[in-house]
Structures are given as structure tokens and as C-alpha cells.
Amino acid sequence: MARCIFHIDLDAFFASVEQVLNPKLKGKPVIVGGDPERRGVVASASYEARPFGIHAGMPSSKARRLCPQAIFIRAHFSLYKDTSAKFMKILGDFSPHIEPLGFDEAYLDVTGCIEPYGSPQKLALAIKERIHKELKITASVGIATCKVVAKIASDLCKPDGLLEIAPGKEQASLNPLPVAKLPGVGKKTEQALKDMGITTIGELANLPLDTIKRHFGATGTVLHSYAQGIDDREVEAPGEAKSISQELTFTRDTLDHDFLEANLHNLCQEVCQELRSQKKSAKCVAIKLRYADFKTITRQVTLQEASDVTQAVFTTAQQLLRKTLVKQEKPIRLIGIRISSLVGEEKQLPMFDSGTEKPGHLDKAIDKIRSKYGPTAIKTGNGISSEGS
Ligand code: DCP
Numbered sequence: 083m084a085r086c087i088f089h090i091d092l093d094a095f096f097a098s099v100e101q102v103l104n105p106k107l108k109g110k111p112v113i114v115g116g117d118p119e120r121r122g123v124v125a126s127a128s129y130e131a132r133p134f135g136i137h138a139g140m141p142s143s144k145a146r147r148l149c150p151q152a153i154f155i156r157a158h159f160s161l162y163k164d165t166s167a168k169f170m171k172i173l174g175d176f177s178p179h180i181e182p183l184g185f186d187e188a189y190l191d192v193t194g195c196i197e198p199y200g201s202p203q204k205l206a207l208a209i210k211e212r213i214h215k216e217l218k219i220t221a222s223v224g225i226a227t228c229k230v231v232a233k234i235a236s237d238l239c240k241p242d243g244l245l246e247i248a249p250g251k252e253q254a255s256l257n258p259l260p261v262a263k264l265p266g267v268g269k270k271t272e273q274a275l276k277d278m279g280i281t282t283i284g285e286l287a288n289l290p291l292d293t294i295k296r297h298f299g300a301t302g303t304v305l306h307s308y309a310q311g312i313d314d315r316e317v318e319a320p321g322e323a324k325s326i327s328q329e330l331t332f333t334r335d336t337l338d339h340d341f342l343e344a345n346l347h348n349l350c351q352e353v354c355q356e357l358r359s360q361k362k363s364a365k366c367v368a369i370k371l372r373y374a375d376f377k378t379i380t381r382q383v384t385l386q387e388a389s390d391v392t393q394a395v396f397t398t399a400q401q402l403l404r405k406t407l408v409k410q411e412k413p414i415r416l417i418g419i420r421i422s423s424l425v426g427e428e429k430q431l432p433m434f435d436s437g438t439e440k441p442g443h444l445d446k447a448i449d450k451i452r453s454k455y456g457p458t459a460i461k462t463g464n465g466i467s468s469e470g471s
């Protein structure tokens with residue numbers, strides 16, 4: 083079932099809060115930021131100031147030249163923090179799956195929350211109305227099947243907007259947009275892409291993966307997926323990761339079982355090392371496979387006992403992979419592992435209670451070497467180096 087993700091962003095946040103506190107500022111160009119006399123910069127400009135070309139990050143002196151009638155205000159961070167906390171609390175009333183991004187934006191996974199409202203748009207309207215009623219400021223909401231597309235959508239419909247990019251329409255909606263609209267494409271990447279003759283997201287999506295990897299490495303692989311409207315990241319609160327995942331896109335699609343298993347082992351080693359560094363164990367193991375035609379499947383099992391042992395996680399993932407490969411013999415372009423239902427170390431029960439050398443000992447020794455000399459310094463038998471990124 084397709085996910086339903088909202089990206090919710092308050093409009094002209096700092097400037098809007100100032101307008102709420104001082105109604106005389108309503109409807110006027112308001113600029114919150116540094117002093118125009120003292121080389122300050124614009125932090126937030128009300129939408130009345132935007133037609134003058136004013137945007138965040140611009141020197142305040144320039145903003146004053148562009149719009150002499152603008153009202154300049156110094157930032158009041160404690161007020162913004164207050165409003166931000168209220169904003170996040172409102173969102174939390176609509177879905178428990180919330181991922182705040184900074185002060186004034188958040189992702190919300192509302193997949194299971196739509197029914198009482200009838201449609202994603204109606205739910206989004208309810209959220210917008212509640213924000214407006216309680217905070218007196220407007221928000222823009224992007225709706226899509228994944229985070230990156232939802233974020234682009236909210237940006238496209240600002241201010242006070244609501245835009246749904248329907249399932250299946252991701253690629254067509256993104257194609258004509260300039261690459262700078264893609265999260266992760268900053269000024270430098272935008273210029274580098276321009277030098278390659280790429281100005282739209284559609285052109286970026288159509289580049290061969292090899293080419294983009296050569297220029298931008300692993301970041302290129304991510305951007306390439308985003309440009310195609312593909313983003314499997316979950317909505318989860320930072321610092322409270324409910325899962326750890328790693329994936330690998332191959333340079334060439336493959337059906338070589340040994341190659342797939344070896345890469346799966348490497349990925350297991352990476353996620354388990356991260357798991358152990360967080361002093362946690364995982365109860366769920368899932369694999370992800372993306373086929374050459376971009377169809378993506380995940381298969382998950384729950385372990386009998388939570389574990390942080392690479393070999394235990396790998397053995398489970400390997401069984402999942404083998405079962406899936408028996409059923410489906412299509413070339414694979416991406417393999418991924420995800421461990422979830424994380425529990426603290428104190429809850430961990432022994433997976434192996436016989437034998438002299440417990441597998442965990444080997445893991446600890448490997449972790450030490452890998453953290454000192456890098457992830458490629460040592461691998462156990464199953465791991466071989468791959469052509470992926
Ligand atoms: N901010 C800042 N300096 C920047 C960018 C932003 O101090 N260079 C602060 C002020 C903004 C807040 O973060 O109000 C949120 O940033 P946004 O990029 O979401 O900008 P706005 O909310 O002001 O405007 P928009 O309506 O475009 O979201």
C-alpha cells in the first residue's frame with residue numbers, strides 16, 4: 083500500500099510570528115533579521131516583502147534598498163521557540179509519526195490516519211485550519227507518497243497552499259522543475275549540473291546512473307533516486323531512530339546470487355556496527371530489493387530474540403533473500419537491509435548460549451578495527467567488495 087506523507091511548513095515563520103504579535107504589521111513588508119546598518123542578513127521576509135526580491139540570507143542593507151518601506155525587526159527567538167513547540171504539538175495530535183525539521187517544518191506519515199477525514203486533502207485542510215486557529219499563521223502542506231516529493235510539493239504551493247502529487251504522478255510532476263527545487267541540490271551542485279547541460283529534474287532523472295555516480299559519488303545515487311520521485315526514507319524523529327538501514331545500488335543490474343549475498347553481508351555488517359555503537363539490539367530484520375523495472379519489494383521477519391550480532395542478522399536476511407530469489411528471477415538494481423524494533427542493550431537476551439567463542443566477541447573486534455581504519459579495513463568471509471556506491 084502506498085504511503086501518505088505530508089510535509090508541513092509554516093509560511094514566513096519569524097515574520098509571521100511578529101505580525102501576530104503586532105497586528106499593525108499585518109499586510110506589510112516585514113523583515114526579521116540583522117540590522118541593515120551593521121551588515122546583518124535577512125532571516126525571514128513576510129510575503130508582502132517577497133515581490134521586491136527579498137529572501138532569507140540576503141544582506142539586510144540590500145533588502146532595504148530593494149524595499150525602503152519595509153519594517154525591520156530583530157529576531158525574538160524565545161517567541162519562535164514557543165510557537166514551534168505549539169506547532170509540533172498540533173501535528174502530533176493528527177499522527178504519532180512525526181519528524182520535525184528545524185523550527186517550522188515537519189514530515190508527518192499519515193498513512194493510517196486518513197479514513198476519518200475521507201481524503202488526504204481533507205486531513206491536510208483540518209491540520210491547516212487548526213494551525214491557523216491556534217497560531218494565527220498559515221502553513222503550506224505538500225502531500226505525496228514519499229518525503230522528497232512531499233517537500234517539493236509544499237515548496238511549490240507556498241504561501242497558505244495545499245498540493246497533492248498523486249501516486250504515480252511523481253515523475254511527471256518533477257520533470258519540468260529546475261534542479262534547484264530538488265532537496266540536496268545546493269548552489270554548487272546546481273552549477274556542476276548546469277556545466278553538464280542539466281537544468282531540469284527530468285534531465286537529471288534521465289542521466290545514466292553511472293554518469294551521475296562518476297560526478298557526485300554516493301550523493302549522486304541519492305539525487306538520481308530523488309529526481310525520479312523515489313525516496314524510501316521513513317518518517318522518524320531524529321535521535322530516536324526506530325530503524326537502521328543501508329542500501330546499495332549496483333552499477334549493473336544483477337542476478338548473481340553469490341554477489342547479492344556478499345553485498346547483503348557487507349550491509350548487515352554496517353547496520354549492526356551502527357546498532358552496537360548505539361548499544362541496542364534489533365528484533366526485526368527486513369530486506370529490500372529493487373528490480374530493474376524499479377518495482378520495489380520488502381520482506382520482513384521478527385527474530386525470536388533481539389540481537390546485535392552480525393551473523394544472526396545476516397543469516398535471517400540471507401534466508402529472506404533466498405526465499406525471494408526462488409520466487410522472482412528478475413535482475414536486481416538495488417539491495418537494502420533494515421533492522422527495526424530496536425531495544426536497549428539491557429533487554430538483550432543471549433542468542434547463542436553454547437560454544438566457546440560467542441559471535442558478539444568477533445563483532446566487537448571487527449567494530450574496533452573498522453572504526454579505526456574505515457569500513458573497508460576488514461570483512462568476514464561472506465563480504466566482498468562491490469561495484470555499488
Ligand atoms: N531562517 C534563518 N536564516 C535563513 C533561513 C531561515 O534564520 N537563512 C529562519 C527564519 C525563518 C525560519 O528559519 O522564518 C524558517 O525558514 P524557512 O526557510 O522555512 O523560511 P520562512 O518560514 O521564513 O519562509 P517560507 O514561507 O519560504 O517557508
Ligand code: CA
Nearest residue numbers: 091092093094
Ligand atoms: Ca517556513
